[in-house]
Amino acid sequence: MKRFLSVLVLLALALAQEVTLLTHESFSLDKALIAQFERQTGLKLRVLKAGDAGEVLNRAILTKSAPIADVLYGLDNTFLSRALEADILLPYRSPEIKNLKATLLLDPTFRALPVDYGWVSLNYHKAYFQDRPLPKTPSDLTRPEYARLLVVQNPATSSPGLAFLMATVGRFGEDGYLDFWAALRDGGVRVAKGWSEAYYTHFSLYKGDRPLVVSYTTSPAAEVYYSEGRYREPPTGNLFPELAFFQVEFAGILKGTKNLEGARKLIDWLLSRPVQENLPTEMWMYPARRDARLPEVFRFAPEPLGSVRLDPGRMAEGRERWIEEWTKVVLQGQSPEAVRRARR
Secondary structure (H helix, E strand, C coil): HHHHHHHHHHHHHHHHHHHEEEECCCCCCCCHHHHHHHHHCEEEEEEEEEHHHHHHHHHHHCCCCCCCCCEEEEECCCCHHHHHHHCCCCCCCCHHHHCCCCHHCCCCCCCCHHHHHHHHEEEECCCEECCCCCCCCCHHHHHHHHCCCCEECCCCCCCHHHHHHHHHHHCCCCCCHHHHHHHHHHHCCCCEECCHHHHHHHHHCCCCCCCCCEEECCCCHHHHHHHCCCCCCEEEEEECHHHHHEEEEEEEECCCCHHHHHHHCCCCCCCCCHHHHHHHCCCCCCCCCCCCCCCCHHHHHCCCCCCHHHHCCHHHHHHHHHHHHHHHHCCCCCCCHHHHHHHH
């Protein structure tokens, strides 16, 4: 019995030295940085990936009574209010907050701290459009010559998919966005579950049959970076800055964490300058710190002018209805007018 108890004590100590990060499938940081974090803190970092950002948040909410991680990372501004309403995060005033861009501090309760930001945007495959005209306006996407060229993500399960849906609400308004989506549906728009499926399965750059994809304004720069010299210019480009959606990603400590001190260290580390300067070429987002330097390849990722920025309150109020209405029109084939009548 004494030996058994000793084993349990050793096991408990081992578990106490681990800190778990629940995040999306796109999470990536330099292994040397992670090793440095583990050496400096004595903590073992376990990364638990759980699908796209929407799926990650759903999992965090469903397991709130018995959290499966200590820190959540990847929650974005489209889902921020849902996370705060679900009350799954603890407030934490990290000492690194003073180094962050003030415009990104969207949660005054400091439960969700900004880690990075960027823009969800339409990308096009340059080779496909080499001898064909590009659409000039977002409305051109509904014309017959652009039918069956676009792949988007389901906004119910995908953070960029939801961001693009919100961009269409911001661009076409409450009375017009469903008409735009109905026209895309009639034109054969393809809906993928998440970003990876849309980009790496259906986008024509990766042997799919769709030369238009919802991705990020930094995706062209990423193509150059990963090509190892094959590309001197991006093989893809961004379309319509007026349909790009401003996105902020947050991290927060999950309520019920069994390692609160480790969770705080993990948050501080995510906001530290070395990690922030690693983010652009690992997750292709802009760092939240004011003093973080951008890599040279980001010259291919200019910030879009005139992008869509929705008020957090409006997103909180409209998010679930917009997803429901989008599902009725795009996936279930209902008419926009019927869906609008059902609001009254």
